[in-house]
Amino acid sequence: MCNHSVAQGLLVLRGKHMDVKRQDAIEASIDINATGASVWELISEPGWFINGGAITTHRIETDGAFSTVYDAIYGKFEFETITLEAPRYAAFRSLGGHAWDDPVPNTLVEFWIEPTHSGAVRLRVMESGFADFGADEHAHAISANTQGWKAEMLAAQRYLDGK
Numbered sequence: 001m002c003n004h005s006v007a008q009g010l011l012v013l014r015g016k017h018m019d020v021k022r023q024d025a026i027e028a029s030i031d032i033n034a035t036g037a038s039v040w041e042l043i044s045e046p047g048w049f050i051n052g053g054a055i056t057t058h059r060i061e062t063d064g065a066f067s068t069v070y071d072a073i074y075g076k077f078e079f080e081t082i083t084l085e086a087p088r089y090a091a092f093r094s095l096g097g098h099a100w101d102d103p104v105p106n107t108l109v110e111f112w113i114e115p116t117h118s119g120a121v122r123l124r125v126m127e128s129g130f131a132d133f134g135a136d137e138h139a140h141a142i143s144a145n146t147q148g149w150k151a152e153m154l155a156a157q158r159y160l161d162g163k
Contacts, residue, residue: 022138025128026146030153031120036113038163039121040087042156043111046079047071047092049152055159066095088113107145123156125149 032039042048047058047069059070069077078095091110107129114122127149133141 022131023142024131025126026130026142026149027124027126028149028153029122029124030157031116031118031122032157032160033120034160034163036087036115036121038160039113039123039156040090042160043113043123044084044086044090046081047077049109049148049156050074050077051152051155053151053155055155082108107141123153125153 046067050071061068065081067079080093080095082091082093084090089112093108094106107127109127112124116122127145130138130141
């Protein structure tokens with residue numbers, strides 16, 4: 001398991017490995033000085049993490065458990081809402097975006113909201129399903145998504161801090 005710290009130890013990334021060549025999951029966590037309700041409001045929205053490092057408003061079309069998220073810069077993405085257990089857990093399956101961003105097979109993105117002893121809220125994310133990707137797609141997806149979660153967790157912290 002590999003650990004990285006960013007932003008004075010507030011962001012932690014952990015890679016879970018099925019074996020050395022086929023990392024299956026990326027995990028990240030960050031402490032946010034916000035209420036659990038405000039963090040829930042953000043993370044319960046499909047695709048909130050599609051942005052360029054700052055939380056933006058998306059047009060979202062929903063049909064039952066399926067949502068299409070439109071981002072002004074990155075385009076169209078589809079998600080299936082798997083579970084919403086307010087105010088602590090949300091899970092979405094990524095059903096695709098641009099071919100360069102989200103090759104098939106798709107991943108499961110899970111979020112947990114946990115109180116901390118300091119009164120902050122810890123937001124955890126785990127994205128899994130990478131072991132099923134082909135060799136070239138696997139390396140690209142792990143690299144891109146590891147960097148992406150660093151940026152998205154910090155964006156959530158900046159957006160929610162003090163709410």
